[in-house]
Amino acid sequence: MKSFKMLTGLTLLALSAAEDLTKHVDVFMGTQSGGNDFPGAARPFGMVKLGPDLLHSGTDSYSGYLPNGKFSGFSLMHEQGTGGAPKYGTVSQLPLVGDITDPLSNITVSRSGTDAGSVGYYKAQTEDGVEVELSASARAGIYRYTFPSDVEKNILVDVSHVLPSFRGQGLGQNYEGGNLTIFADGHYEGLGTYNNGWNEAPDWTIYFCGYFDSDATSNKTYTATGAASSVEQSGGSVSSTSSSIRVGALFTFSDEEVISRVGISWISSTQACSNVNREIPEGMSFASVVNDAVSEWNEEVLSKVTTTNTNDTSLSLLYTSLYFMHLIPTNQTGENPGWESDEPYYQDIFTFWDLFRCSTALMQVLQPTTYEEQIRSLIDIWRHDGYLPDARSSNYNGRTQGGSNADNVLADAYVKGVRGSVNWEDGYKAMVKDAEVTPANSPVDPMAPDSSTHEGRGALPDWLNLGYITPTYSRAVSRAVEYAANDFGLYQVASGLGKHEDAAKYLNRSRNWRNHWNPEQTSLGFSGFVVPRNTTGFIETDPLNDSGYWGDPYYEASSWAYSWADVHDMRHLVDLMGGAETVVNRLDTMFTEGARGSSGIIFDSTNEPMFNIPYLYHYVGRQDLSVSQSRKVAKSDYSTGVSGLPGNSDAGAMQTWLLWNMIGLYPITGQSTFLIHSPWFESMTIDLGGNKKLEITSTGGDDNGDRDFYVQSLKVNGKAWEKNWLTWDDVFANGGTLEFELGSTALNWSTGELPPSPASE
Structure with a gap:
């Protein structure tokens, strides 16, 4: 999984070898055997840490990532390298194909192949043939989905999604309600309320605001009771103040490539919209977000320590360690x-x-x-x-x-x-x-x-x-x-x-x-x-x-x-x-x-x-x-x-x-x-x-x-x-x-x- 040299489909800005120290960072180092490193896309000290959430055999995925299992979502919030019990895994999307009649039924999607990643970039492929690419700014994330041409193309936004815990210590997170509104221009806003986790936290609320840079052929909001069948709602708004009523939305597209931009905020959905439109505005390319991430990590973190050493192993240990201590x-x-x-x-x-x-x-x-x-x-x-x-x-x-x-x-x-x-x-x-x-x-x-x-x-x-x-x-x-x-x-x-x-x-x-x-x-x-x-x-x-x-x-x-x-x-x-x-x-x-x-x-x-x-x-x-x-x-x-x-x-x-x-x-x-x-x-x-x-x-x-x-x-x-x-x-x-x-x-x-x-x- 040492994939820090690859960035399929992207052309990075020209950086000299002396400047681009990110080439020495392996975002998968320490992700297994209890290290629990977070391999997804992030900026130094950023609110957004955008990465996959995997489910496998009742195993806690502390940072969302596991080397095996099925995708339950790709969410914007994670912790780095922790134990105890998972935290966050909130503000999630999941690409789905075909005719989806029951989107809020805890759908998971199998992985195809091996995930890849580098600084500011993450890539995975689902068994349905959907390529998912991720990048992030400080308070917003960007998804690039590439769907097969001959399938119905859907993206699920599930407000109730969290990282679960299976350890039986009473530290599992809980969804307590939320809302989601789809506006006339196709963008959506909402909030989710959650609690518990390793720090036994009371209720907390995160707000989100999402845009798709392609027009959806349809969008529908849904509710569901627990994991029961989802109920399509009339209108573009859905809300629940109960942990038993899940809410979400399904967006369907005809384009093979779909760009999704999502901002988060602890204050309001209006501020979440401001965050995404300021940091990843409409028209900003996926490659530009990745390039900006690479530049920021080079300038603000990795260049703080330089050496004449040329040994690949030593340089990887040095710069990967610097990277993970700044998440x-x-x-x-x-x-x-x-x-x-x-x-x-x-x-x-x-x-x-x-x-x-x-x-x-x-x-x-x-x-x-x-x-x-x-x-x-x-x-x-x-x-x-x-x-x-x-x-x-x-x-x-x-x-x-x-x-x-x-x-x-x-x-x-x-x-x-x-x-x-x-x-x-x-x-x-x-x-x-x-x-x-x-x-x-x-x-x-x-x-x-x-x-x-x-x-x-x-x-x-x-x-x-x-x-x-x-x-x-x-x-x-x-x-x-x-x-x-x-x-x-x-x-x-x-x-x-x-x-x-x-x-x-x-x-x-x-x-x-x-x-x-x-x-x-x-x-x-x-x-x-x-x-x-x-x-x-x-x-x-x-x-x-x-x-x-x-x-x-x-x-x-x-x-x-x-x-x-x-x-x-x-x-x-x-x-x-x-x-x-x-x-x-x-x-x-x-x-x-x-x-x-x-x-x-x-x-x-x-x-x-x-x-x-x-x-x-x-x-x-x-x-x-x-x-x-x-x-x-x-x-x-x-x-x-x-x-x-x-x-x-x-x-x-x-x-x-x-x-x-x-x-x-x-x-x-x-x-x-x-x-x-x-x-x-x-x-x-x-x-x-x-x-x-x-x-x-x-x-x-x-x-x-x-x-x-x-x-x-x-x-x-x-x-x-x-x-x-x-x-x-x-x-x-x-x-x-x-x-x-x-x-x-x-x-x-x-x-x-x-x-x-x-x-x-």
Whole structure:
């Protein structure tokens, strides 16, 4: 499915090889084996993500796409790379042939052949011989249908269409009603109301406005009760306020080629019409929309990182990763149905639990203007909804898996100098709300009914009153280590704002993860792990097998992972574990084959709680081991192709981990610290905005990071460097240079002070 070089029937604008970096993007990379990447047509942070919706054997299609199954529609709204349960799959069309008497009977159409795609373009063919081509602007989509000549040609607009969920967790989306009107000129407008999905959202409404650039020979509106036979309506308007009454329309054409242009809006169908007519006006060719998408991705995203490397595999990994990390959050500025504000508005945050460790830091590096807008948007959500989101979709906060990790994101932005139009006094108030006010447990999450998973910190009563979290609350250990990191974020911002009493309080609270440390808990000969506890003492666990889910003490990772979580207190953690030598042995054990018996190694690259772990050797002076372990993960667990990701992309989280490995740095969230490891390429330039650049060069290694990757020496901004870390101000604030000398031998080149451990002082 590596089809980024093909665009059948289109003639792209001439672009030089240096300019057209989209040729290195494989939109199908990571779409299978749990990666759930979205392969359809989209713009950076665009509201529209136009792609196929497939049904196959009760399998959840999280981004709409599956490699097999039948088409249930081609819809304009999708998330990128998520797990949990599907979201959106709304504002849909489906091409049908023949005499269609029952269009709203859950019709599906088989696929013919293999889908193809490239940046800004998607192509599929149905078993009926209809070729479907898709492209998108930010808030509108364009379909080009090519029908066989000898069939009746129809396009179904089904307002009730959503992506279903088959997991049985009560997270399936619901259609709650809608309307559709066909006007005298043939264009149609309407709305659909839906709810639920992974974030358990209440009702939300999306508006649409569609045009066909060919005259329909007929158009008819329909209603249907459930999946029962559709009833043709008289007149050009149909409406329902009931989930049991589906509405839609069927358009019939004589032309073999039919162009459909559709805009969406969260505000009104009038605004949806404005969006499509502004972005994809009548007469604009399909090829022009694709060309514009290619140009936008080149100019705004891919050109931010350039390299002299010529290896196809490395370039595909680099630029495909950059592509997928820019699909969400969604820039919905001017499209906020919740409140009027002059602030930017971004949503589809899926989720900060996945993104705070390294994704948001890279977004600041590559997109400083956009990132400032995203920070302002978070604070504005607090102003009007009452809490910062840990996740947000369909304009609704939820779900919170562990801590209030927007606090980490704000703290990271603050210490790295994000200012501009950010109101940091309000930002700090939003963080204090998370840290001090328990959110109402409404609605109750049946998978974790003890406290809110909607926003904030549901287990805050124990945290405030006891300094730890008892099993009264689900995910107690995960929450405790994350609440500690969240409080460290408050310490950082309070310190910067001169709120010294607050700073002292939150720094002290950031150490409370220690109250879950049981020095007597053992596993594989090592002592000391974070464990559940109650008011009478610690509760024994099995660190190799205690990974759980919503109702368990550890969420989606084991105590082997969560015991390393509070990097802001790393020096103290090293002491608790028994010193530097034991820490090295313990980290080595996590990467040792057979440590978990037939289950393999302890380290799990498929999920974010393990992201930091390969780099923690830095804190005991073994930068070389961080290099070897992280490079082994990058080269063995990531690859080109449809199964190229170790786990869910999670809005690009997996891709950003890989990108930092290529760059040769790793961010420590909530601090200005970057751990230095080893770059892949002989030359890489990162455009930092404002005429600033970071130039990274290396000599002595190969140009793909496969061998001879140990650092022998380093110069930062032309001066010899002895620390295994640097700060934002060193190379990002004003730009800079990193000059690596690499080789095959692990050397103890970093003889300077170890990375900061602020809570340990």
